[in-house]
Amino acid sequence: MPRLENKVVLLSGGASGIGAASARLVVREGGKAVLADRDHDKGRALAGELGAASLFVPLDVTDEAAWQKAVATTVDSFGALHGLLNAAGVGVRNSIEDCTLEEYRRVNDINSLGTFLGCKAAIAAMKQSGGGSIVNISSVLGLRGASYAMAYCASKGAVRLLTRHVALHCAQMKYNIRCNSVHPGYIDTPMIAPRLADTIGNMSGRQWLEELHPLGRLGRAEEVANMILFLLSDESSFSTGSEFVCDGGLTA
C-alpha cells in the first residue's frame, strides 16, 4: 500500500531542492503534491511532469494572504490538506560584523516568519481535514552555530523552537496535528551552489563541505526527502515536537 495514499501535501519551496525531491516522493507514494514556490517556471514544469496528482501555486512565504490563497487552492483542488512541508528558505553568508539590520530581517522573514505563516495557514485547513502532519526544515545550523551564517543560524534556531510550540499547542488542543523539524547537513541543492564554487584555502568549497561531514560527502535531496516522507506519513504517528537530524554525522 502506498505510504501517503490520498494524502494532500502542500510544499513551500516545492519547485527545487529538498522541496522538489519531497514532492516526487509524495506523488510516488500515492499522495497529492501542491508545489508552492516563487519560481513559477520551475514550479509549473515540475507540476506538469508529476501529472494530475500535482499542482503549482505561486507563493511568497512572507505574505500571509498568499499562504491563505495557497491553502484555499489546495483544498479547492484536492478536497483537504493533510501535510505541510515548509522547505522554502534562503541561505546567506554573513557574520555578526558584516550583516546589516535589513539583511538580518530579510533572512529571518523568509526562513522564520515564512515558516510561522505556513503553520498558521495550514492548521486552519488541517483541522477541517481530520488532522495532519507539518514538517519544518530547520538545519544543522539550528542546532550548532557557524561563524559565517549568523542570520541563518538565528532564523533556523527560531524554526527549531517554533516547531515545538506548534507541536505542543496542537497536542493540547487535540487537533491530531503533529509538527516536527528536520535538520539537514549540507545537501547538494541550488541553495548551496554558491558555496560549492568558493575556494577555501587550497580546497574547493565542495571539497571543504564534503570533508566537514563524517560520511565524507554532501547529502542528496532524496535522502532528506525520505525522512520527510516518514514524518508526513502515519508511520511517524507518535512523533511530534522532535528534531530529526539528517547530516552525515556532522553533529555527532
Next chain:
Amino acid sequence: MSGELLDKVAIVTGGASGIGAASAALLAGEGARVVIADLQAGRDGPGRFVRHDVTVDESWKALLADVLGKEGRLDIMVNNAGIAGGPGTIETTTVGNWQQVQAVNSEGVFLGCKYALLGMKETGRDKQAAKGSIVNISSVAGLVSGAGPIAYTASKGAVRLLSKSVALYCAEKKYDIRCNSVHPGGVDTPIFNPLWQAVGHEQGKALLGARHPIGRMAEPEEIGEIVLWLASDRSSYVTGAEIAADGGITTGLVKRPPLAPS
C-alpha cells in the same frame, strides 16, 4: 565584593528593571561602571542611565558613541531587554505581533552583539586584540517550548543560535570576546505584570513556581549572578554555551508551564 570588575565598563539593556537591574547592581558591586540602557529610567540604583531603544540602529550608534566618549571603553555587554509580547499561539498571533517581538528580542540582541564588537574592538589596545564578554538573555523557552507565546519562543530560539555564531566568529577572528546565552525559567520580574494583575503577585508566583521542579520562581538576583560570572574573567574558557537556570524545567520529564505570561 572583590572589586574584580574595577575599571571595566558594562552596558545592560533593559537595565532599569528585572534581571537587567539585578545584573547591573551585581556588576556595579564588583566595581564595574555600568550604563543602564533602557526606554525609561527605573528606580534609583547604581549605573548611569542612557535612554535607548534596542530596535533602532541609530539608537545603538548613539549609545556606543556616548559610552566610548564618556567611559572610554566597553568590556561587558548584557543584552537583556526583551518583551513577552502577550499571549499568542500559532493560531492567534498576527504578523504585526510577530514582528514587534522579533524586533526587540531577536533584532535587538543582534544589534547589541554587533555594536558590542565595535565597542570592544575599539577598547582593545591594538584594536585587534579586544577582550570582552557578551551575555545574551534568552529563556528556557529558547530551549523547549511550553506552548507559551510562539513569537517569544521563536525569538529566544534565534538568540540561542545567534549567540553561538557570534562566539565562533570572535574565536576565529581571535578577538578574545566571548558570547554566551542564559536561559532563565520563570523569574519574578515585570515581564509577568499581566499575571500579577490578574491573580495577584504572591498567588501568581506560587502558581508559576509550582510548575518548576524546584518549586518556586527565581529572584532576578539569581540570574544576575550568572550574568556576573559570564561577564567576569572567571568564565574565561566559556563561549558559545547555553546556561540554563530554570529550576529544573529542562532536566526531566515534567509537564511544562507556559513560560511567559498568557
